[in-house]
Amino acid sequence: MHLSIITCLPKLLESPFSDSILKRAIAKGLVSVEIIDLRPYSTDKHKSIDDYAFGGGAGMVMMIEPIDRCLSDLKSKREYDEVIYMSPDGEIFSQSIANELSLKRNLILLCGHYKGIDERVREYLITREISIGDYVLSGGELASAVVADSIIRLIPGVLNDETSALSDSFQDGLVAPPVYTRPAEYKGWIVPEVLLSGHSANIEKWKQEKAEERTQKRRPNLLK
Ligand code: ADE
Numbered sequence: 001m002h003l004s005i006i007t008c009l010p011k012l013l014e015s016p017f018s019d020s021i022l023k024r025a026i027a028k029g030l031v032s033v034e035i036i037d038l039r040p041y042s043t044d045k046h047k048s049i050d051d052y053a054f055g056g057g058a059g060m061v062m063m064i065e066p067i068d069r070c071l072s073d074l075k076s077k078r079e080y081d082e083v084i085y086m087s088p089d090g091e092i093f094s095q096s097i098a099n100e101l102s103l104k105r106n107l108i109l110l111c112g113h114y115k116g117i118d119e120r121v122r123e124y125l126i127t128r129e130i131s132i133g134d135y136v137l138s139g140g141e142l143a144s145a146v147v148a149d150s151i152i153r154l155i156p157g158v159l160n161d162e163t164s165a166l167s168d169s170f171q172d173g174l175v176a177p178p179v180y181t182r183p184a185e186y187k188g189w190i191v192p193e194v195l196l197s198g199h200s201a202n203i204e205k206w207k208q209e210k211a212e213e214r215t216q217k218r219r220p221n222l223l224k
Pocket of ligand 1: 086087088130133136139
């Protein structure tokens with residue numbers, strides 16, 4: 001998979017891909033991530049990528065031309081399955097969208113900024129809009145990092161068997177059961193006996209029951 005993330009704040013996206021699982025996935029060649037600075041695609045001498053809104057209103061609007069030029073440049077190098085605009089009024093991101101996107105080959109994530117983006121970008125240049133929740137971020141960068149992380153960890157080979165995404169919360173429609181590690185007793189707070197029993201059938205049964213119980217209590221909507 002190749003992920004191209006277009007942003008006017010490329011520095012914001014350096015660290016999410018330079019540590020831990022994402023860094024290893026890139027190093028293993030399972031995914032390549034390219035952070036593209038939008039500014040060089042500006043056509044004027046001030047390198048502007050935003051302008052005042054027609055009709056007035058507070059805030060600057062991202063211009064269509066630098067974005068179109070950037071997209072054309074990317075598309076001349078490879079074919080993309082989706083051009084996704086990160087937006088608070090997009091489709092709400094979920095594990096099922098992450099699963100779906102993890103099967104694609106090449107994706108573009110376009111990060112918005114300022115007060116918005118020229119509507120013609122949304123109308124003519126993108127294929128999908130994704131929101132990571134009903135709250136407004138200063139820009140799409142953090143949202144794109146969230147989406148990229150959740151997709152990349154699903155690519156076969158990124159996680160090993162022990163950390164397999166198959167046991168993640170939401171993958172089976174349930175949240176994950178509680179987990180414990182050593183010591184078995186701390187300040188008198190004990191780990192459930194069954195987890196220390198070595199009896200794998202009982203342990204699996206316990207995990208399933210706890211996952212169901214926890215889902216019922218915390219996310220009953222998942223059970224509907
Ligand atoms: N840009 C600003 N807020 C956002 C959100 N909640 N999700 C995706 N992109 C955004």
